[in-house]
Amino acid sequence: MLKPGDTAPFFDLPCAVGGRAGRLRLSQIDTEMVVLLFYPHDFSFICPTEVVGFHNAREAFAAEHTSIVAASVDDAATHLRWARELGGISYPLLADEGGALARAYGVFDEREGLAMRATFILDSKRTIVYCVASPVNVGRSVSETLRVACALRSGRMCPADWEPGGQFGPAGHKD
Amino acid sequence: MAALDPSEKKRLIERLSSIREIVFGMQDGILTTAGVLAGLSGAVAVHRQVILAALASTAAGALSMGAGAYLGTRAQTEVLTSELERTRQETAAEPYVLQEGLLHQLEREGLSREASYRVVQLLSSAPQALLSTAEVKMYGLSRQALGSAAADGVTMGGAFLTGALVPLLPFILIPSAGPGDYLGLIAAMATTALALFAVGYFQGWLAQRGRRWPSGLRFLAIAMGAAVAGYLIGLAIAPLGGAAPGQ
Numbered sequence: 001m002l003k004p005g006d007t008a009p010f011f012d013l014p015c016a017v018g019g020r021a022g023r024l025r026l027s028q029i030d031t032e033m034v035v036l037l038f039y040p041h042d043f044s045f046i047c048p049t050e051v052v053g054f055h056n057a058r059e060a061f062a063a064e065h066t067s068i069v070a071a072s073v074d075d076a077a078t079h080l081r082w083a084r085e086l087g088g089i090s091y092p093l094l095a096d097e098g099g100a101l102a103r104a105y106g107v108f109d110e111r112e113g114l115a116m117r118a119t120f121i122l123d124s125k126r127t128i129v130y131c132v133a134s135p136v137n138v139g140r141s142v143s144e145t146l147r148v149a150c151a152l153r154s155g156r157m158c159p160a161d162w163e164p165g166g167q168f169g170p171a172g173h174k175d
Numbered sequence: 176m177a178a179l180d181p182s183e184k185k186r187l188i189e190r191l192s193s194i195r196e197i198v199f200g201m202q203d204g205i206l207t208t209a210g211v212l213a214g215l216s217g218a219v220a221v222h223r224q225v226i227l228a229a230l231a232s233t234a235a236g237a238l239s240m241g242a243g244a245y246l247g248t249r250a251q252t253e254v255l256t257s258e259l260e261r262t263r264q265e266t267a268a269e270p271y272v273l274q275e276g277l278l279h280q281l282e283r284e285g286l287s288r289e290a291s292y293r294v295v296q297l298l299s300s301a302p303q304a305l306l307s308t309a310e311v312k313m314y315g316l317s318r319q320a321l322g323s324a325a326a327d328g329v330t331m332g333g334a335f336l337t338g339a340l341v342p343l344l345p346f347i348l349i350p351s352a353g354p355g356d357y358l359g360l361i362a363a364m365a366t367t368a369l370a371l372f373a374v375g376y377f378q379g380w381l382a383q384r385g386r387r388w389p390s391g392l393r394f395l396a397i398a399m400g401a402a403v404a405g406y407l408i409g410l411a412i413a414p415l416g417g418a419a420p421g422q
Contacts, residue, residue, distance in 0.1 A: 043292035045274040078289070137272055 001106035001118065004129050008036070008122045009104035013071070016079035017092040024069070024092050026126060032065035033129075033153060034122040035145060038107050038115040042074040042082035042093075046139050050117075051089060053142040058090045066121075066149045071096040073114050107133060119145055121152060194381060196330040200240055201374055202398055204338025207236050209367040212346055216360045222351035229346070233339040241332025249324040259316055266306050273309050274299060280312045341370040371395045 002008075012025040026034075037054065039047045054061075054068050061068055071094035074082070079093040094101065102108035102115035109116050119140055121130035130148050134140050151158040156168040211232045215225045266273045274295050281291035298305040310316040342363035349359035375394020379387035 041288060043289050044278060045271045045295070049271075081289070137275070 001131065001133060002120070002128050003131060006128045008034075008120065008126045008128050009101065011071075011094065011096075011101050011104075013101065014076040014095040015092040016076050016083055016089075016095070018090070019080070019084065019088060021076045021080060022092075024094060029067050029069070031067040032124050033067070033149060034126070035061065035066055035068045035149065036105075036120040036122060037068065037070040037140075038096075038102050038105065038118040038120075039070060039072050040109075040112075040114045040117065040136060041072055042078050043085075046137065047072075048082075048086055050139045050142070051093075052086055053139075054145075055086075055089050055091065057142050057146055060146055061149065064146070064149050064153050066153070067091065069094060071101055071115065073097055073099050073102070121145075121149060123152070193327070193330050194378065196244055196327050197334045198374060198378060200244075200331040200334025201338035202371065202394075203240060204233070204236065204335035205341050205367055205370050205374075206338075206398060206401070207335075208233055208339040209342040209363060212342055212360060212363050216357065222359070226343075226347055229339075229343055233336065233343065236339065237332045237335040240335045241328040244331035245324045245328030248322045248327040252322065252324060255316060258314070259310060262310055262314060262316070263306060266302070266309070270299070270302075270305075273305065273313075276313050277305070277309045284312075338370070342367045368395060368399065371398045 008026065010026050013023065015022055015024045017024070035054075037050070039050060041047060051070060054070070058068065068091040070089075070091065072079075073096055074093075075097050076093075076095040079095060083089040083093060096102055096115065099108040099113070099115060102118075105118065105120060107116040107118040108114075116133050117136055117138070117140065118133040119131065120128050123129045129152055132140075147163060150164040151162055154168065158166075158168060162168075208229055211229045212225065215228050219225050219228070262273075277298070278288075278291045278295045281294060282288055286294065295305070298308055345362035345366050346359045349362050351359055372391040372395040374391075376387050376391035378394065379390025382390075
């Protein structure tokens with residue numbers, strides 16, 4: 001699994017976005033930061049709680065100049081049908097068929113043939129600044145990802161359990 | 176052939192599930208009693224005493240087998256019931272885990288991911304349907320496996336008793352002319368072999384096999400093989416008791 005400081009592998013993949021099939025390159029994304037979500041599969045029961053959760057928080061991420069992109073091994077047509085079933089997903093769902101992108105990020109489960117539940121945040125230079133992987137049965141926290149995105153974007157030192165609007169620097173530190 | 180009504184089919188399958196107790200009990204009753212008759216006929220000269228000993232052995236065997244089946248089924252039922260209850264609690268606490276597990280299992284059995292998802296989603300609208308399907312598909316647990324301990328005990332004991340009568344009846348009905356007259360014993364052994372074959376044949380018929388004769392012969396060979404092996408082991412260890420074989 002890649003770690004903070006590594007250059008984010010480039011992608012140019014088919015995707016489903018806004019109810020249509022398309023294609024997306026990493027270089028086309030012009031926001032300051034990118035949240036890249038890997039998830040195991042469309043048409044499952046835990047993944048939609050995350051995918052819809054990030055969709056519902058899209059405005060909060062946009063306010064932080066952060067784009068959301070998700071990827072699984074499903075093809076674009078399946079992404080389209082699934083997104084429709086979920087009531088529409090605002091951000092692109094990449095069709096990482098074969099799992100090349102997940103492999104490049106070191107989060108491909110070869111035994112199961114699908115991506116692990118992993119999150120990467122990329123900065124403006126498309127360097128990985130945050131990464132986390134969850135067990136397949138445990139969904140990610142949308143609010144935690146947003147909290148980390150806010151903290152990273154602040155460019156300041158953020159103590160444990162820091163929340164947006166909270167005090168920067170270690171406890172007792174006069175910032 | 177007209178298809179059976181599903182509820183009738185279910186009842187038939189439940190009845191057929193007793194085949195284990197019936198085959199096991201009958202085979203044991205036949206072989207144990209034949210062994211007692213053969214062994215005692217060589218050692219005891221009085222025909223009537225051999226019959227009494229065989230009857231006592233039959234009664235003890237039937238009770239023992241019936242009690243064993245009762246206790247075995249009861250233990251199995253308790254363990255399975257406990258597992259089913261645990262599954263029910265896990266489902267209530269973490270339905271997603273069960274849904275994902277069932278989805279994977281359906282995929283493994285040939286449904287597409289999307290179709291599996293829709294099936295599980297439909298089942299999820301009725302939690303009991305989801306749970307009972309998951310019990311069978313994911314854990315191989317089935318409420319049908321929760322047999323009745325009393326019924327299994329009676330079936331096993333009855334089957335043993337029925338099997339025991341096979342060698343016993345000809346032995347009783349053919350009186351002995353004295354020491355050296357083995358006509359009753361020969362008749363008992365002949366009916367034993369015939370009955371063992373018949374049990375195998377019947378089992379083949381129940382399983383709707385095209386080849387019932389091989390099923391009967393296989394059953395006869397395995398059962399008689401076990402009996403011969405037991406006899407040979409007896410011969411081998413007889414010297415340890417201080418007696419020469421046959422004495």
